[in-house]
Amino acid sequence: MLVPFLIMLREGVEAALIVGIIASYLRQTGRGAWMPVVWIGILLALALSLAVGAALQFMSAEFPQKAQELFEAVIGLIAVCVLTSMVFWMRKAARSIKAELHHSIDAAFETSTNKGLGLIVMVFFAVAREGLESVFFLLAAFQQSDGVAAPLGALLGVLAAIAIGYGIYIGGLKLNLRRFFRWTGVFILLIAAGILANSVKALHEAGLWNHLQTVVFDMSGVLPLDSPLGSLLSGMFGYIDTPTISELLAYVAFIIPALILFLSPSPAGQPKTASAGQGS
Template sequence: MFATYLIGLREGLEAALVVSILVAYLVRSGRRHLLGSVWAGVGFAAVVSLGFGFALTFGPRGLTFEAQEVIGGTLSIVAVALVTWMIFWMASAARSLSGGLREQVDRAAELGRGSLAGVAALAVGREGLETALFLWAATRATARDADPSAAPLLAALLGILTAVVLGWLFYRGTLTIDLSRFFTWTGAFLVVIAAGVLAYGVHDLQEAGVLPGLDTLAFDVSAYVPPTSWYGTLLKGVLNFSPATTVLEAVVWVAYLVPVMTLFLLRSRRRAPRPTAPVTPAATSA
């Protein structure tokens, strides 16, 4: 549950920051009449994201087992690629996010309300689609190996609601946060989660017969970490840990985690000496 809460919080906070910056800039530049376009774009992005999540959840059920595994494994790998790109992009773009959005607002305002709605829809929709895909991939293994539960989705919803509250506080100017540090810590944890999602995506492809080695185990600790135990469920839900892991899953997990985490931490360390001012929508950079 914590993993899905973190995904909802981080992705939701990115979207909330975008909306708070857009709204604050329009208000302070005397363009309140354009706020309706922003909210229309946000609403459209939310509907599209929910529809995408619904299609992921209920779409593959009428297919054969092998087809479901191929789709699940492929989308899990796509989700990992997207979240990896998102982690590095947000780490580098956090300081210039506000300035870039203001330039887009100025250009869109000149073109009309529809253009401004498009800016809001694209900015928020990207986060929404990424969230839907990664949440689906992260919860798919847990839902299969344990009793299906709505708890992970409720945790993700709680994370999103927390992000909305934080975004509102940013807009009001009553809360500041070191975004560089926040995205560094959450980014590192998401790298670990993504490694587990990638390994399970490979497992799906092995079950579908696309990849070999389903019967070749690197280790099997099921006797010590029963999948139905509370700690087995916790490890599966947070880290996507499988007590019976194939050699290919283990190799993929290590091959992703070690270089990606190393590059991410090195990049974060290079940014650390630079002072980061507290971020509010009124600041010149977010």
């Protein structure tokens, strides 16, 4: 439950930050009457994300066992790419995201006709990015967990993000966004490393990767995967109680350079989204 909650909280805060910047700028420039158009773009982006997620889930249910393992591996690899790009994109874009959104809004209104359509398209692509990122991660997370805990955690994350976004918009909540995105970014990279290791395992179970399958160590007697703590660590970090050489190599080869690059000082300096507490 914790991992889907955290991912959806971060994705939701990113989306809420984008929507908040758009709404504030429209209000400041006397264009507040266009907010219903913004909501159309948001709802279309959410509809696309739900449709993609439902289609992929329906497709996977029809696959035979080995094909399901391959599908799980592919979704896991896509999720790793998406999560990693999300973390590094926000690290880079945080400094200029507000100015870029303002420029996009102004560009949409510079068109003599179809101002509403231009605004819808701009909002749609801004929010759809977050939604589609969430879809691929949640598919990977749901495939590695049973029961209602993961969907419930995702729902709670969305609700918490909405509350935080609204608090930031009305100016009643101050949040150090730089610190928030930094530490959730570290956690997400650890999650991505675990998903990558499990994707390698799924490729083996699908019969496509049979190299380096020697078990490095066996923790099944001390911390079995089906124990409460083992299940928690598996859901959070992709813990495997009997990892093979290929799974461990994939984890280490990903997480070490990813953390070094992410935690290294940014040459661009501190991002302008270091804190947020006002809708403007």
